[in-house]
Amino acid sequence: MSSRYNIHERVGKGSYGDVYRATCIETKEERAIKIIDLPRGMEKVAGWWYKPYIFSKDLPIQGTILYIDLDMVVCDNIDKLFTFYPKQYCVLRDFTRSMRPGWEKYNSSLIRFEKGSLDHLWVKFRRESTHIMSQNFGDQDYLWNETQGQATYWPDDWVRSWKWEIR
Numbered sequence: 001m002s003s004r005y006n007i008h009e010r011v012g013k014g015s016y017g018d019v020y021r022a023t024c025i026e027t028k029e030e031r032a033i034k035i036i037d038l039p040r041g042m043e044k045v046a047g048w049w050y051k052p053y054i055f056s057k058d059l060p061i062q063g064t065i066l067y068i069d070l071d072m073v074v075c076d077n078i079d080k081l082f083t084f085y086p087k088q089y090c091v092l093r094d095f096t097r098s099m100r101p102g103w104e105k106y107n108s109s110l111i112r113f114e115k116g117s118l119d120h121l122w123v124k125f126r127r128e129s130t131h132i133m134s135q136n137f138g139d140q141d142y143l144w145n146e147t148q149g150q151a152t153y154w155p156d157d158w159v160r161s162w163k164w165e166i167r
Contacts, residue, residue: 004024004025004026005022005023005024005025005031005033006022006023006025007020007022007033008020008021008022008023009021011032017034017035018034018035019032019033019034019035020032020033020034020035021033044129044130045129045133048108048138048139048140049129049133049138049139051067051108051139052121052122052125052139052142053122054067054111055113055118055119055121055122056116056119056122057115057116057119057122059115061115062115063114063115064082064086064087064112064113064114064115065111065112065113065114065115066081066082066110066111066112067108067110067111067112068109068110069109069110071109071161071162071163072109072110072159072160072161072162073159073160073161073162074158074159075157075158075159075160076158080158081110081112081154081158081159082112084152084154085152087114088112088152089111089112089113089114089117089118089147089150089151089152090111090112090113090151090152090153090154091106091107091108091110091111091112091143091151091152091153091154092106092107092109092110092153092154092156092159093105093106093107093153093156094106094107094140105140105141105144106140106143106144106147106151107140107161108138108139108140108143109161110154110159111143118147120146121142121143121146121147124146125142
């Protein structure tokens with residue numbers, strides 16, 4: 001984040017973490033940025049490997065969680081991402097789908113689940129993070145290996161990857 005924003009003074013604190021005044025380096029617009037505190041023991045984790053924390057039952061938010069990467073393009077109304085098989089664990093098929101139509105692996109760019117329902121993923125990751133990171137290319141491979149067959153796929157044409165399917 002610090003490569004995209006100049007972080008200035010802290011302007012507040014909420015239940016999720018500290019809020020800072022920040023300036024976007026590219027547009028020069030001022031923003032309020034909330035930085036969520038990560039649990040201790042995450043010092044050796046980087047990049048996409050922070051994502052398993054969203055599965056923690058201790059994540060400081062409640063209810064249905066819809067995680068969406070910023071380079072995803074939702075087609076039509078976003079409400080359908082909540083009303084499609086409500087309260088079930090839903091994911092995208094990986095974008096290799098555009099090259100291999102029968103591809104079944106998950107993509108972790110868009111995930112919906114109920115808070116705490118996948119806490120076992122976080123518990124295992126905390127316990128075995130070094131081993132898990134050495135055995136999996138990324139968080140979505142870990143997600144696939146641990147929950148294969150448990151998720152419901154959203155229809156492919158509902159969400160597209162800007163990076164892999166559009167540009």
